[in-house]
Amino acid sequence: MSAPCVLLVDDEPLAVHTMARFLERTGFRILTAGDGVEALEQCRRESPAALVTDLRMPRGGGLELIATVRRDWPDMPVVAMTGFGTDEAERAARQAGADAVLRKPVAIGELALLLKNLTARPAP
Amino acid sequence: MTALLSLADAEVERRQVAAALDHVPLVAGGLLLSTPPVVLLLRDAIPAGILHVWGGLQVAIALAMLGAYLATRPREGTRRPSDSPVLMLPLLNGLLGLNSGVGFAVMYTAHRPDLIVFMAAVLMVMAAVSAGIHAVHRPANLAFTLTALPPFILRLLLDGGTYQVLLAVSVVVALGFFLLTARLVERRTAGAFRLQIEHERLLADQNRRADALAAGEQRMRAVMNAVDDAILALDAQGRVVEQNEAARRLAGENLIGQPLALRLPAAAQPDFAPSPATERSFMGAAGMQPVEVAATPIQFAGEPGLMVVMRDLRERKAQQAALIQSSKLASLGEIATGLAHEINQPLNIIRMAADSTLLLLADGNADNEFIRSQLGLISGQTVRTAKIIEHMRVFGRKDDADAVTFAPMDCVQGALSLVAQQLRVSDIEVELEAALDCPQVRGWPVRLEQVLLNLLNNARDAVLARPLAPSGRLGTIRLAIRHDAARNEVLLEVGDTGGGIDPDRIGRVFDPFFTTKDAGKGTGLGLSISYAIIADMGGRLSVANGPDGAIFTIALPALAPARKTEP
Numbered sequence: 001m002s003a004p005c006v007l008l009v010d011d012e013p014l015a016v017h018t019m020a021r022f023l024e025r026t027g028f029r030i031l032t033a034g035d036g037v038e039a040l041e042q043c044r045r046e047s048p049a050a051l052v053t054d055l056r057m058p059r060g061g062g063l064e065l066i067a068t069v070r071r072d073w074p075d076m077p078v079v080a081m082t083g084f085g086t087d088e089a090e091r092a093a094r095q096a097g098a099d100a101v102l103r104k105p106v107a108i109g110e111l112a113l114l115l116k117n118l119t120a121r122p123a124p
Numbered sequence: 125m126t127a128l129l130s131l132a133d134a135e136v137e138r139r140q141v142a143a144a145l146d147h148v149p150l151v152a153g154g155l156l157l158s159t160p161p162v163v164l165l166l167r168d169a170i171p172a173g174i175l176h177v178w179g180g181l182q183v184a185i186a187l188a189m190l191g192a193y194l195a196t197r198p199r200e201g202t203r204r205p206s207d208s209p210v211l212m213l214p215l216l217n218g219l220l221g222l223n224s225g226v227g228f229a230v231m232y233t234a235h236r237p238d239l240i241v242f243m244a245a246v247l248m249v250m251a252a253v254s255a256g257i258h259a260v261h262r263p264a265n266l267a268f269t270l271t272a273l274p275p276f277i278l279r280l281l282l283d284g285g286t287y288q289v290l291l292a293v294s295v296v297v298a299l300g301f302f303l304l305t306a307r308l309v310e311r312r313t314a315g316a317f318r319l320q321i322e323h324e325r326l327l328a329d330q331n332r333r334a335d336a337l338a339a340g341e342q343r344m345r346a347v348m349n350a351v352d353d354a355i356l357a358l359d360a361q362g363r364v365v366e367q368n369e370a371a372r373r374l375a376g377e378n379l380i381g382q383p384l385a386l387r388l389p390a391a392a393q394p395d396f397a398p399s400p401a402t403e404r405s406f407m408g409a410a411g412m413q414p415v416e417v418a419a420t421p422i423q424f425a426g427e428p429g430l431m432v433v434m435r436d437l438r439e440r441k442a443q444q445a446a447l448i449q450s451s452k453l454a455s456l457g458e459i460a461t462g463l464a465h466e467i468n469q470p471l472n473i474i475r476m477a478a479d480s481t482l483l484l485l486a487d488g489n490a491d492n493e494f495i496r497s498q499l500g501l502i503s504g505q506t507v508r509t510a511k512i513i514e515h516m517r518v519f520g521r522k523d524d525a526d527a528v529t530f531a532p533m534d535c536v537q538g539a540l541s542l543v544a545q546q547l548r549v550s551d552i553e554v555e556l557e558a559a560l561d562c563p564q565v566r567g568w569p570v571r572l573e574q575v576l577l578n579l580l581n582n583a584r585d586a587v588l589a590r591p592l593a594p595s596g597r598l599g600t601i602r603l604a605i606r607h608d609a610a611r612n613e614v615l616l617e618v619g620d621t622g623g624g625i626d627p628d629r630i631g632r633v634f635d636p637f638f639t640t641k642d643a644g645k646g647t648g649l650g651l652s653i654s655y656a657i658i659a660d661m662g663g664r665l666s667v668a669n670g671p672d673g674a675i676f677t678i679a680l681p682a683l684a685p686a687r688k689t690e691p
């Protein structure tokens with residue numbers, strides 16, 4: 001279990017690509033998905049150590065994905081990203097069960113640090 | 125005419141027979157009562173055998189008459205003419221006459237003048253009764269009179285004495301008198317029957333006409349009540365004289381007798397009628413409300429009047445309001461939020477790419493190839509950001525160029541020429557339906573071409589996004605340009621076979637940043653910008669789902685029809 005597996009979900013392929021490129025170089029194994037449905041399939045198949053998801057996406061938005069993950073994998077850390085930059089969006093993500101919410105544009109160093117902490121957390 | 129007359133004559137005769145039959149109990153009763161005394165009076169002079177046979181026959185004929193009467197007696201007050209046997213009564217009367225006249229002639233006793241006078245008296249009384257009672261039916265009367273008296277007269281004449289001849293002459297005179305009287309009575313009753321028949325016919329005609337009128341009225345009323353619009357008829361003073369159910373519903377009460385102007389103030393204006401459908405205010409059951417009113421002068425049996433048709437506009441207004449609400453452009457706040465979200469996407473990528481490069485550089489973990497690709501990524505995203513901002517500016521910007529008058533067909537051809545090649549290789553068919561007499565419009569042709577291009581691209585994307593049809597051909601884009609003369613608008617339609625837009629979302633397609641396309645495929649700005657461009661030209665851009673896919677319609681105010689502007 002040397003490289004924690006992180007699932008990145010965003011409907012912007014270039015955003016996913018940029019994040020993956022960096023996180024892979026900083027010690028994570030990366031899975032990607034373009035929408036909520038695809039993300040849940042990945043969760044079932046790969047059981048990632050953490051989930052990073054955008055909020056506005058086709059086929060099951062981010063909030064729905066977070067709520068489902070919270071229900072089926074209660075221990076999986078979830079980081080939400082939102083492009084709306086409003087308190088309402090942040091509150092909604094937290095209510096759905098996100099452990100952390102990052103506003104776009106995201107500081108990627110911060111995200112990497114966050115993921116490191118969240119995945120290092122000992123399982124209860 | 126002859127046929128009609130003979131029909132009426134047949135009916136008269138049936139009634140005569142019926143009336144004659146009605147008197148049968150009287151005749152038969154008289155016969156039954158008078159026969160025994162006659163037999164008693166004659167019993168000394170005539171052999172018992174002959175007398176009893178004669179009396180028995182008289183009684184039998186009387187009973188037969190009663191039987192005929194009972195068999196055809198009136199049921200429920202009226203004797204049906206068809207029940208009246210025309211020949212029955214003359215036949216029985218003939219038998220009675222023969223039995224009486226021949227009987228007396230046979231039983232004639234030359235040595236008893238008193239009995240001869242008695243017999244003559246009996247016959248004449250019977251003939252008198254027949255003339256009185258059966259005169260209404262001549263054959264019945266004649267059948268008795270002509271069979272009863274002649275045999276007896278013959279017997280008197282055969283007897284030959286002066287006394288007998290005188291008696292015969294008096295019987296003949298009486299016979300003539302009876303026949304004459306009966307003839308007069310018969311004529312009068314026939315006349316009465318004719319009048320009666322005519323009267324009944326007139327009554328029946330009148331009833332039939334009244335029934336037809338009532339049925340017609342009911343039909344008209346049913347038709348009027350089936351109409352959703354309120355229909356009113358006003359007299360010359362403007363008072364309501366007719367209304368349908370819709371009018372009653374609209375007003376909430378019966379309007380008959382009320383001056384319409386009390387509820388429809390416009391009705392008091394001198395130019396109220398004739399007027400085409402015009403929106404006006406009406407005091408309805410729920411207060412003042414909008415109605416569409418058309419008034420037409422009409423004539424009621426020579427009197428001038430008005431027909432007023434009112435349509436309740438409340439529902440239509442509510443629908444229009446809902447439509448405007450659902451398809452209106454997003455408010456400024458929504459645009460700002462959408463814009464922020466949209467710009468944050470490339471900004472996010474730019475920042476993450478820049479940050480990750482910086483962090484990896486600091487760790488000595490970034491080679492030139494990595495840095496180059498990250499910078500390329502960043503550059504591309506700044507272009508994307510600029511494009512979003514460029515799109516946005518179209519909203520606020522008023523075109524500097526002056527509006528010009530142009531033929532919209534030129535724009536259609538311009539836009540088509542740009543995409544035709546691409547559509548052909550994509551195996552998408554283009555159908556163009558252009559009206560020849562399409563008027564010109566006013567605005568900015570280049571921008572209209574942009575809108576058409578945008579709609580054509582959307583149509584193409586919709587067709588391409590659809591799974592391949594079994595026919596092999598990917599789909600069809602239909603372009604139509606027509607003139608709606610009623611609204612004096614030029615309509616440009618772009619329809620596709622892409623399956624249409626989800627009805628829940630069709631009201632939002634003109635919202636900025638709304639897109640039905642896959643992520644990254646569209647900015648969601650094309651339609652909102654197109655909408656703004658068309659609105660700038662004084663037109664409307666609308667969308668509906670056709671049988672195969674979405675149909676976008678551009679409606680632009682038409683200038684005078686092209687034909688008329690030509691010298």
